[in-house]
Amino acid sequence: MPLSTDPYSMTKMVLLLLLVTSCAAITQNLSGKMFTFPQQTSTTEVRFTTQRQDMRAVTVCLRSFTDLKREHSLFSLALPTGANGFLIIKSAQSDAFDIWVREQHVKIEAQDFKLNMWQSICATWDASSGLIQLWLNGKPSSKKYTSSGHSINGPMIIVLGQVNSQDSYGGGFDTKQSFVGMMEDVHMWDYTLSPCEIQGYMDEHYYPEGNVLNWNSVEFQSVGRVLIEEKLRACN
Numbered sequence: 001m002p003l004s005t006d007p008y009s010m011t012k013m014v015l016l017l018l019l020v021t022s023c024a025a026i027t028q029n030l031s032g033k034m035f036t037f038p039q040q041t042s043t044t045e046v047r048f049t050t051q052r053q054d055m056r057a058v059t060v061c062l063r064s065f066t067d068l069k070r071e072h073s074l075f076s077l078a079l080p081t082g083a084n085g086f087l088i089i090k091s092a093q094s095d096a097f098d099i100w101v102r103e104q105h106v107k108i109e110a111q112d113f114k115l116n117m118w119q120s121i122c123a124t125w126d127a128s129s130g131l132i133q134l135w136l137n138g139k140p141s142s143k144k145y146t147s148s149g150h151s152i153n154g155p156m157i158i159v160l161g162q163v164n165s166q167d168s169y170g171g172g173f174d175t176k177q178s179f180v181g182m183m184e185d186v187h188m189w190d191y192t193l194s195p196c197e198i199q200g201y202m203d204e205h206y207y208p209e210g211n212v213l214n215w216n217s218v219e220f221q222s223v224g225r226v227l228i229e230e231k232l233r234a235c236n
Helices: 007-023 195-202
Strands: 026-028 033-037 045-048 057-065 072-079 082-090 097-101 104-108 119-126 131-136 157-160 181-189 218-223 227-230
Touching (some): 057 072, 057 082, 057 195, 082 119, 097 119, 157 181
Antiparallel strands (some): 026 218, 033 227, 045 218, 057 181, 072 082, 082 097, 097 104
């Protein structure tokens, strides 16, 4: 059957192509860039692509800027066996974070989290010990036990801006847990960074690039109103 030459049909085909292209995963160097999530929503997200399916240790580092006082998601990794594979959640409690590993939860308290300021955050976990630790702006938390003996394994869905719901693998987002603000320098490793390496990240000096997610070469797909903007820098 020959292709239609009707202008209206051609316009629809072009629009459909644009929509598909805008949603397709792309690999991009985000050095010097940031994601801006400008509104509360249950649909806007950034989804990372990784081929990794088994990790016996994890380090996630990111920088965020927000004025949210309510609970909100900073990082969400879901597995087919459970939505809470590895989550970093800023609690509504002003000085606390909720960290999930393989469906096990701990609360990290006494953290000096500030609104409307860039916050550098790292979280580490190791399967052999089951210990998790949170670093905020260069200061480590007390280590706490979550889950040990088993790795994080299976096809991973990694999302910024939302939290995977308990009963929906890669979906079922809740507006009241969505992130609003800016986020940058997201890296993920399949091992625990040393304190000196984490300090290097916090100070924006030398640190190893993530070997699971690397901000300088990352494959991702954005949905909804997510903007890629130049990283905010102090004026000279």
